Amino acid sequence: MSENKDQKFVYDFTEGNRDLKDLLGGKGANLAEMTNLGLPVPPGFTITTEACKVYLASGEAPAALRDEVSAHLAALEAKMGKKLGQSDDPLLVSVRSGAKFSMPGMMDTVLNIGLSDESVVGLAAQAGNERFAWDSYRRLIQMFGKTVLGVEGELFEEALDEAKAAKKVTVDTDLDAADLKKLVTRFKKIVAKQAGREFPQDAREQLDLAVEAVFNSWNTDRAKLYRRQERIPSDLGTAVNICSMVFGNLGPDSGTGVAFTRDPASGHAGVYGDYLQNAQGEDVVAGIRNTVPLADLEAIDKTSYDQLMTIMTTLETHYKDLCDIEFTIERGQLWMLQTRVGKRTAGAAFRIATQLVDQGLIDEAEALQRVNGAQLAQLMFPRFDEGATTTLLGRGIAASPGAAVGKAVFDSYTAVKWSRSGEKVILIRRETNPDDLDGMIAAEGILTSRGGKTSHAAVVARGMGKTCVCGAEDLEVDTKRRRMTVGGAVIEEGDVVSIDGSTGKVYLGEVPVVPSPVVEYFEGRMHAGADDADELVAAVHRIMAYADRVRRLRVRANADNAEDALRARRFGAQGIGLCRTEHMFLGERRELVEHLILADTDKEREEALSALLPLQKKDFVELFEAMDGLPVTVRLLDPPLHEFLPDITELSVRVALAEARKDANENDLRLLQAVHKLHEQNPMLGLRGVRLGLVIPGLFAMQVRAIAEAAAERKNAKGDPRAEIMVPLVGTVQELEIVREEADAVIAEVEAATGTSLKLTIGTMIELPRAALTAGQIAEAAQFFSFGTNDLTQTVWGFSRDDVEASFFTAYLEKGIFGVSPFETIDKDGVGSLVRSAVQAGRATRPDLKLGVCGEHGGDPESVHFFHEVGLDYVSCSPFRIPVARLEAGRAAAEAKGSDSR
Numbered sequence: 060m061s062e063n064k065d066q067k068f069v070y071d072f073t074e075g076n077r078d079l080k081d082l083l084g085g086k087g088a089n090l091a092e093m094t095n096l097g098l099p100v101p102p103g104f105t106i107t108t109e110a111c112k113v114y115l116a117s118g119e120a121p122a123a124l125r126d127e128v129s130a131h132l133a134a135l136e137a138k139m140g141k142k143l144g145q146s147d148d149p150l151l152v153s154v155r156s157g158a159k160f161s162m163p164g165m166m167d168t169v170l171n172i173g174l175s176d177e178s179v180v181g182l183a184a185q186a187g188n189e190r191f192a193w194d195s196y197r198r199l200i201q202m203f204g205k206t207v208l209g210v211e212g213e214l215f216e217e218a219l220d221e222a223k224a225a226k227k228v229t230v231d232t233d234l235d236a237a238d239l240k241k242l243v244t245r246f247k248k249i250v251a252k253q254a255g256r257e258f259p260q261d262a263r264e265q266l267d268l269a270v271e272a273v274f275n276s277w278n279t280d281r282a283k284l285y286r287r288q289e290r291i292p293s294d295l296g297t298a299v300n301i302c303s304m305v306f307g308n309l310g311p312d313s314g315t316g317v318a319f320t321r322d323p324a325s326g327h328a329g330v331y332g333d334y335l336q337n338a339q340g341e342d343v344v345a346g347i348r349n350t351v352p353l354a355d356l357e358a359i360d361k362t363s364y365d366q367l368m369t370i371m372t373t374l375e376t377h378y379k380d381l382c383d384i385e386f387t388i389e390r391g392q393l394w395m396l397q398t399r400v401g402k403r404t405a406g407a408a409f410r411i412a413t414q415l416v417d418q419g420l421i422d423e424a425e426a427l428q429r430v431n432g433a434q435l436a437q438l439m440f441p442r443f444d445e446g447a448t449t450t451l452l453g454r455g456i457a458a459s460p461g462a463a464v465g466k467a468v469f470d471s472y473t474a475v476k477w478s479r480s481g482e483k484v485i486l487i488r489r490e491t492n493p494d495d496l497d498g499m500i501a502a503e504g505i506l507t508s509r510g511g512k513t514s515h516a517a518v519v520a521r522g523m524g525k526t527c528v529c530g531a532e533d534l535e536v537d538t539k540r541r542r543m544t545v546g547g548a549v550i551e552e553g554d555v556v557s558i559d560g561s562t563g564k565v566y567l568g569e570v571p572v573v574p575s576p577v578v579e580y581f582e583g584r585m586h587a588g589a590d591d592a593d594e595l596v597a598a599v600h601r602i603m604a605y606a607d608r609v610r611r612l613r614v615r616a617n618a619d620n621a622e623d624a625l626r627a628r629r630f631g632a633q634g635i636g637l638c639r640t641e642h643m644f645l646g647e648r649r650e651l652v653e654h655l656i657l658a659d660t661d662k663e664r665e666e667a668l669s670a671l672l673p674l675q676k677k678d679f680v681e682l683f684e685a686m687d688g689l690p691v692t693v694r695l696l697d698p699p700l701h702e703f704l705p706d707i708t709e710l711s712v713r714v715a716l717a718e719a720r721k722d723a724n725e726n727d728l729r730l731l732q733a734v735h736k737l738h739e740q741n742p743m744l745g746l747r748g749v750r751l752g753l754v755i756p757g758l759f760a761m762q763v764r765a766i767a768e769a770a771a772e773r774k775n776a777k778g779d780p781r782a783e784i785m786v787p788l789v790g791t792v793q794e795l796e797i798v799r800e801e802a803d804a805v806i807a808e809v810e811a812a813t814g815t816s817l818k819l820t821i822g823t824m825i826e827l828p829r830a831a832l833t834a835g836q837i838a839e840a841a842q843f844f845s846f847g848t849n850d851l852t853q854t855v856w857g858f859s860r861d862d863v864e865a866s867f868f869t870a871y872l873e874k875g876i877f878g879v880s881p882f883e884t885i886d887k888d889g890v891g892s893l894v895r896s897a898v899q900a901g902r903a904t905r906p907d908l909k910l911g912v913c914g915e916h917g918g919d920p921e922s923v924h925f926f927h928e929v930g931l932d933y934v935s936c937s938p939f940r941i942p943v944a945r946l947e948a949g950r951a952a953a954e955a956k957g958s959d960s961r
């Protein structure tokens with residue numbers, strides 16, 4: 060990271076705006092935006108992510124940073140009429156991290172920077188409140204000790220608990236100035252002992268160390284884990300916000316709170332948030348003391364409440380979206396400390412998007428950008444069966460929807476351990492903190508006994524799309540003894556519980572689950588316009604209609620039987636993009652395939668093929684009927700033949716045992732020979748795909764005949780079959796030419812015999828690098844291409860897909876070699892670039908070449924955007940992913956239109 064001489068590393072809040080998130084981080088950009096909107100934001104400035112990047116690359120802050128901070132600090136001091144740490148009347152500041160994306164796991168906040176043994180006295184005098192000053196000082200030492208100097212946070216908590224116990228009180232507000240003074244001495248000793256240095260008394264040193272700690276917090280293990288999970292690039296760095304302090308802990312006329320401009324779970328308008336009197340910000344989010352609902356603020360301080368409501372309306376109208384905010388009231392004066400477009404549940408995202416369209420705040424194209432395929436997928440999860448008999452244990456706040464069932468575990472370590480061995484677990488805690496992140500990831504759901512909708516557990520679970528019930532106060536969680544008690548019942552570690560993140564209910568045992576209403580809607584069992592259709596279904600219906608209206612990509616299904624095809628059709632499939640015929644060779648038919656493989660003479664082979672023909676034909680008739688009027692791409696046999704034969708070891712043992720008994724079976728012996736002959740070191744690169752068709756006489760011809768005869772039968776039954784024949788694993792045009800010649804002849808024969816004109820097309824998969832590189836030539840013989848991005852990824856990377864995910868992908872993900880498996884999201888730079896050039900070359904040869912994709916990537920949101928961009932005609936994916944692909948195809952088109960017109 061090189062430094063540019065004129066680069067500016069510090070921006071005053073008045074200099075930024077919300078579009079500068081890359082540079083100022085989300086928090087900094089929004090503080091600037093609110094400042095410019097004229098909202099009451101305490102003055103301050105932001106150190107850019109660029110400064111952080113220099114620090115992370117070189118281990119030192121940019122040379123110019125110190126002077127720039129000095130200049131901005133001087134300006135802030137002039138504005139506030141006091142100096143940082145000044146002994147008689149100190150200016151105090153908060154230091155907060157703020158990356159482009161909100162990231163739990165990074166250092167959050169250090170408040171009250173500027174307090175020292177001297178200035179605490181000045182602050183007490185200025186505020187006329189000694190208790191407040193010492194409380195602020197002990198908070199500084201605690202937060203600074205923990206996050207900047209790396210002291211174990213528990214040590215401070217324990218000292219605080221002891222101070223409360225000594226005084227026989229339960230809440231910290233009952234400690235007076237003298238108690239807090241003693242606590243400060245104790246805290247300082249903890250710091251000196253644990254950090255090996257005194258707590259710094261110099262205000263500027265405090266500030267500089269805190270800034271450096273924020274930079275370093277970008278690379279904590281928790282932050283890295285979160286980034287990997289959320290696919291946040293690891294090189295963005297964080298900004299640092301330095302903001303003059305306002306105090307919510309000055310007495311009962313002060314306080315702090317968090318709020319949403321509308322309900323983040325339903326999207327409904329209303330007053331949603333928590334308020335805590337006489338407290339500083341972190342107290343609310345940590346769920347340490349019990350908050351009151353925001354609506355109660357009206358009775359506590361009506362002026363501030365009214366002002367807050369007006370500001371929330373201003374923010375929603377300005378951001379045209381749900382916002383969440385943090386605020387503080389200092390002796391009746393309201394201050395805005397943070398805002399951002401708020402996280403929401405998947406269901407609320409759909410509802411809010413349509414509500415905002417109805418309010419005229421956004422248009423349909425924008426509504427599509429407000430939701431995504433991952434959220435839709437989440438809404439398609441099953442829910443608990445309302446008719447089931449259940450044992451209700453208690454009820455908490457419905458913090459993140461879904462139905463989760465699992466064994467109770469009471470710490471993160473066990474959650475991770477058990478889930479690794481295949482157990483489903485529910486992580487139960489009194490409240491969570493960033494240390495619980497890996498346990499939360501490993502768990503099916505999260506249950507806490509404390510904290511509200513804005514507690515750590517709730518916010519993080521919503522972000523992850525994980526089921527969460529929080530603040531279930533009836534539950535007595537005892538993490539040390541690994542159990543919880545509710546009423547008289549005791550739930551031990553390992554007992555099964557079920558939690559409902561949509562209602563907040565907690566049940567003992569396993570509650571059966573039922574399909575989601577969104578799936579019922581897609582299945583056609585619930586109509587969006589019906590009286591009993593819920594609001595969510597209506598919102599999904601509208602958004603899907605927007606997506607279908609704008610999308611260019613068609614969406615097909617990977618399906619190989621009539622049942623899947625019909626479901627796919629109900630879900631909106633516009634055809635079948637991949638019917639894998641290998642499944643039609645299994646089960647009872649395996650024996651026929653064995654005959655084919657073991658055939659010594661043409662006669663034997665022909666007999667085996669003729670036995671398979673009617674069975675194949677019947678499959679196709681059913682499929683064409685299910686997809687009547689829509690294209691059905693049938694792929695000729697692809698997998699290596701040994702897959703249809705018995706396992707080599709099993710068979711060897713069987714033969715050996717039989718020989719020992721002198722009871723050898725002739726057929727088994729022949730089979731074993733065939734298995735040996737067909738055994739390959741690397742079957743994925745062996746005798747499979749088109750190669751099979753070229754060396755097993757009559758195999759592809761039989762399949763083509765079955766397709767053609769099935770199509771003819773459907774035609775004669777007045778159906779509208781639209782079959783497309785697809786040849787797998789082609790690497791060179793010559794292979795395709797030979798298969799095609801044979802296929803054309805068979806089709807012509809069937810047409811003549813049945814008196815029909817079938818209009819079958821013949822194309823190929825592009826799933827080998829050579830096929831992609833010679834796509835221009837291959838297009839001479841292919842009427843369509845379907846990119847087999849599973850095999851293409853495998854062969855471009857040289858990864859055996861059946862082996863690598865289990866063996867070393869975790870290491871690769873951990874080392875950041877890729878952020879996500881290339882088998883999940885298309886590797887745009889490598890595999891994607893071959894797709895792009897093959898599209899161009901193929902179309903150059905044959906302008907009307909039809910182009911699609913049928914690898915797993917066809918249903919992956921990010922990959923769908925890529926396929927839109929490179930100009931494919933369709934994506935094909937498993938039936939359940941079709942709605943997601945439709946939505947993402949719509950989003951891709953709307954996004955492209957938006958950027959064209961900009």
Ligand code: PEP
Pocket residue numbers: 637639697826846847848849850851913914915
């Ligand atoms: C592919 O390779 O992308 C593909 C769809 O084929 P299969 O997964 O059946 O090899």
Ligand code: MG
Pocket residue numbers: 826847849850
């Ligand atoms: Mg393949």
